[in-house]
Amino acid sequence: MLSWAINFTAAMICIALILNLWRMVQGPSIQDRILALDTMCINSIALIILYGINMGTGLYFEAALLIAMMGFVSTSALCKYLLRGDLIE
Incomplete structure (x- = not known):
C-alpha cells in the first residue's frame, strides 16, 4: 500500500x-x-x-538538502539581480 501511495504521489509531482x-x-x-x-x-x-523513502536509504535526504540550499541561494541571487541589476554591492 505504501509503494502505491509513493508512486501515485510521484506521478502527481511529475x-x-x-x-x-x-x-x-x-x-x-x-x-x-x-x-x-x-x-x-x-x-x-x-x-x-x-525516491529515498522508496529505496529505504538516507543518502537521498542529504542530496535533497543540498539541492534545497542551492535553490534558495540561486533564487535569492536572481531576485537581487533583477531588483538592482548588480549582485555585488
Whole structure:
C-alpha cells in the first residue's frame, strides 16, 4: 500500500513539474519564470525525498538538502539581480 501511495504521489509531482515547465516557457514576465523555476526546484526535492523513502536509504535526504540550499541561494541571487541589476554591492 505504501509503494502505491509513493508512486501515485510521484506521478502527481511529475505532472506538477510539467506544468511548471510550461509556465517557465510561457510565462508573461520574468517574475513568473523565476517563480516557476523555484517551484520546480521544490518539486524535484520532493521527488528525491520520495525516491529515498522508496529505496529505504538516507543518502537521498542529504542530496535533497543540498539541492534545497542551492535553490534558495540561486533564487535569492536572481531576485537581487533583477531588483538592482548588480549582485555585488
